[in-house]
Amino acid sequence: MASRMNLSEEHHTQIKTVKSLWQNESPEPSCVSMKSDRSMDPPIKFSSGDTSAHLSQKHKGLQSHTAKKNLDSIFKEIEHKIMSELKRFKRLLSPDYPECSERDRYDDEGHSRVREGLLKITLLILRKMNQTDLANTLQTKLMPVSQQKLRSRLQDKYQRISEGLSNHGDSTRLNEIYTELYIIEGGSGEVNNEHEVRQIETVSRRPETQETPINCNDIFKPSPGQDKPIRTVLTKGVAGIGKTVSVQKFILDWTEGKANQDVHFIFPLPFRELNLIQKHLSLVDLLNHLHTETKEFKSADYEDYKVMFIFDGLDECRLRLDFQNNQSLSDVTESASVDVLLTNLIKGNLLPSALLWITSRPAAANQIPPECVHQLTEVRGFNDPQKEEYFRKRINDPSLADRIVTHIRSSRSLFIMCHIPVFCWISAAVLERMMGKAESAEIPKTLTQMFTHFLIFQTKLKTQKYDGKYEINPDQARKTILSLGKLAFEQLEKGNLIFYEKDLKESGIDVREVSVYSGVCTQIFREEFGLQLGKVFSFVHLSVQEFLAALFKLLSFSEQNTGLMNEFRSPMSSLLKREVDKALQSENGHWDLFLRFLLGLSLESNQTLLQGLLRKTVSSSDINQKTAAYIKQKIRENPSPEKSINLFHCLNELNDRSLEQEVQTYLSRTDYYRLSGVSLSAAQWSTLVFVLLNTEEELDEFKLRKYDRSEECLLRLLPVIKTSRKIDLSCCGITQKGCAALISALRSNPSHLTELNLNFNTPGDSGVKLLSALLEDPHCKLKKLRLSNCSIGEEGCTALISALRSNCSHLTELNLSYNTPGDSGVKLLSALLEDPHCKLKKLWLIKCSIGEEGCAALISALRSNPSHLTELYLSLNKPGDSGVKLLFALLKDPHCKLKKLYI
Incomplete structure (x- = not known):
């Protein structure tokens, strides 16, 4: 309240100041107007004793007195109005002041402008007084009606x-x-x-x-x-x-x-x-x-x-x-x-x-x-805890919610997709209905099964089975799904997620009958009205659009083959192979999920669920086996890791896990070097990557020697390695080639990596130069770097230190032992240690060819910035007597934080 009173006093003072300025200001000289007719007046007759100068002075004095009186009166009125307005502001800011109709008052335009001007002054002064909250409150309470x-x-x-x-x-x-x-x-x-x-x-x-x-x-x-x-x-x-x-x-x-x-x-x-x-x-x-x-x-x-x-x-x-x-x-x-x-x-x-x-x-x-x-x-x-929170909020029965969460967790593909809130809603809608009743149907474990059941519920094809009510006309539902599927497929090809009336017309949907589509598929196709404009249409999610597009492809194939003689029918396996090739040709994976759905829908079990839509099943176990064999052939051709992973998802949709079972034999071993002496095929390496990426275990730390100490193993497992925060490749025969591949993989997400151990490998100066380029990236947050015995000389050390100087605020541990940076390299390192942004706490420089000169530079740097380094390892160097004396003198420095020193 004190600040509000001060505000009034300050305004009062300001008004008095302005008033005094007006009062003390000399009058403006009058301007001669060529339009004035004063020159036409008769000449002034002067009385005896009154000079012209005296009369003029007397006249001016009378004018000045009158002007001053008028000015006093004007400013008194202004002061009164300003104080009244300020008191009004003060009332508005009072905590016990009720919401009132202040905003509803309409003044004449002149009064309104004066009020706006005073409000601006008041807000400006309040903010200069650091009373921002008061200023915001006042401005909000005096908002125009339009804001409310x-x-x-x-x-x-x-x-x-x-x-x-x-x-x-x-x-x-x-x-x-x-x-x-x-x-x-x-x-x-x-x-x-x-x-x-x-x-x-x-x-x-x-x-x-x-x-x-x-x-x-x-x-x-x-x-x-x-x-x-x-x-x-x-x-x-x-x-x-x-x-x-x-x-x-x-x-x-x-x-x-x-x-x-x-x-x-x-x-x-x-x-x-x-x-x-x-x-x-x-x-x-x-x-x-x-x-x-x-x-x-x-x-x-x-x-x-x-x-x-x-x-x-x-x-x-x-x-x-x-x-x-x-x-x-x-x-x-x-x-x-x-x-x-x-x-x-x-x-x-x-x-x-x-x-x-x-x-x-x-x-x-x-x-x-x-x-x-x-x-x-x-x-x-949703992160993992938020996924569970969603299901527990969405499903009223706590016991049922627990069972649903457990089931979702049991399927890696479903659990991953639950990062997407819309998929959580779809899963909740399906599983609450299926697991909440004594259902004999198999609980969905794949994406296709989940979306198939979702479609069944929403089109009410199986309503009588699920809740004892009516079952709609299958022919009408079929026509609707075909129309929506065609729209989904055509717009998927164009990359569109939202559609307008012209898009619907192009797909053969009558805009006047859209309510039929959004009525039959109540939660699949949305018709929205804009703020003030026309209608906008969309599927509830891209995955729903992709599922319907795949279903349309299957239904269209079924239509084309119905009634044809056997010799003229196109085999289903040919269609599926073409779609596999089409997905692999897409660089960004545009058709990945569509392909998964199409292969899942090719299973007889899923087609049986959709028997109201499909006049007859168009699949068989033989077709599925041929398709799975074709996918395995493509995996053996060693496509990119991302494409390979999607092909494994496709095999899962076909219920074929034979490749996974092969590599699980090796992964079940608990010792190190699980793959030592084992010759894996390209398909088995890809399978291993897929299995490791889809394990429920946290991939926080990766140790290459758990699998095999070889550069080939590194190159094969790069998709797994780059997802880990801590990477241990020590003693694995990594050369410049392996180092280059590793750095290339890590550059896609440099902020993720926190620890890298390359001890006892041979990347050499060229490999360390590539690593330095990664360390220079401002997004790189590496904290621990171990490069002991990595064949690094002065050239590599120079590149490394240069990179660290440009981005030195994260690294806390550095091991350069058993390399040959020499005194020149250590001098560069010393310049890094002098940087106030340097946060190094532990530094290993064992057997690094450091002499007296390098040791002196190092100690000088530690004296200038002694607040961070706590451990220093200098064994097997040649600091000389002078260097040892400097080190002991450093330890006596009260500012020195060294707790461990090895020389």
Whole structure:
């Protein structure tokens, strides 16, 4: 309260100061006007004794007295109005002041401008007094009615979530079921075009300890030590991972007053809405169009208030965002195409003070120039504890929830996919229904089985079997699924996840009958209404679209072969082989999941479940065996690790685990060198990689000698090695060739690695130079590096130290023993130790050809920066008597932190 009283006193003082300035200021000289007719007056007649100068002075004195009196009166009135307004502000800030109709008062335009001006002064002074919270509270309470209308509408729109349901009546309050998502700061800035299931699988193998989690509401808050404010945040995440739900929760918390209350207006502008706007318009008109509350705004309001724009779904953008060639725009009232408005907003030409949040799938994120992004975040979906939390919140019966979690954990492929919240919802919908009743059907263990049951439930083909109600017309359902499948397949080929009316027409779907599709497939196909624009359609997730596309392929094949004589029928195995080849030809794995689904659907057991859709089964055990043999042949051809892993998933869909069983014989050994003396085929090596990557064991630390001490083993197991945080390759015969392959693999995610042990190998100077390039990467967070007896000379040591100097704040242990850096190399190392950012605690330099000169440089460095190093190993060098004396003198230094010294 004291600060509020001080505010009034300060304003009172300021007003008096201004008043005194006015009073003491000399009057302005009058200006002669050529239009004045004063020169036409008769000449003045002077009385005796009164000179012209005296009369003039008397006249001026009378004018000055009158002006002063008038000025006093004016400023007294101004002072009264200002004090009244300040008292009003004070009342508003009082904790016991009720919500009132202050916002509803409408004054004449002049009074309103005066009030706005005084509010700006008050807010400025409050913030200079470090009373930011008071300033924000005051500004919020005096917000125009439009802000309250916007908050109210957004709260109504975002407070409920449908989890795939098209019927709003079945939706749930977001706050009741919301499970915190795992969001990290940073993430890779590189473009990742891989299939998103590949990305999910990669992330699932990565421990979380090296990543910085961040709360969704804090994404605009600078990290500790970060000085610059954050204007634009780019959030990446695969489809269905929770980006849109994060946006929804962010907005909801703002509308409910829980977070980000310093932001006065939030304007969601989804790209799927912006795609529909064809005409030229200004930014003001665009906001008026999508958020009608802004029609009361003046252009200056966008600068005066703290405004945030949220652009959700950059990957859905069909506008050409040409940041290089689009015209520059800085006026919010100037008209242009929507893409021009967006590029200027993002570049900061329009409303540079506004905050921007952009969400995108990884492959599309590079559309935004890096210099326009001030914070990069990544939504990782659910981590393992959050998966369990979701199922326990979603399923009311705790015992049933436990059984479902146990079942999900038993299938690695299902558990990995549960990183995606939408897949958790699909799994919960299926398993709650199947495991909650005395079902005789086999519980789904593969992705295809899970999606097949999901389709059955949602199309109500088996409703009578599951809940004793009606069963819909199979012919109608078949027609519907075929139409949706065709749409799914055609749009998958184009890479589209959202569709508009023209897309539906191209797939032969009558837009007027869309309710039939979203009614029969209640939770598969969504029809959404935009903010103020037309309809947008989508499948609830990319995986659902891929499943329906695969089903369409199978149904189309069945249709083509129905009624044909045997000699004219195309064999099913030929179709499956073509699709295997097609998937392998895709560099980014675009058809990986589609292929898994298609192969899974080729099983007779899954086709039996879909007998209402398939007029007859189009598979056999012979076809499955031929397909599995073809896939094994492709594995033997040694494709890339990612393609090989997907082929193993395909074999699992075909229930063929013969290759896995072969390598399990070797993995079951508990000793070291499990593969020593064993000659594995290319297919067996690929199988070993797949098995190790899909084990439930934490791949935190990898020791190559557990398998075999050979460079071949290193090269074969690189996909496993690069997922580990701690890599031990000691005594394994690694040469420059193996070192080059290792570094190349590690560069894809340098922030992941924390420990690397290459002791007693022969990478040489050339190999260490390659390693140095990795260490220079600012994302590299390596803490422990062991290079004992690695044939490193002065040249390699120079490259290594140079790299460490450019990125020295992470390394705490370095072992260079049994190499030959010599005095020159140690001098470079000493310069590193002098760096105040250097955090080395343990340093091994045993038998490194260090003489008196090198020893002196080393000790000098430790004297200048003695606060970190605690262990120093200098055995088998030649420091000489002088060097030993310097070392003992160093130990006596009270600032020296050395606890262990070996000489």
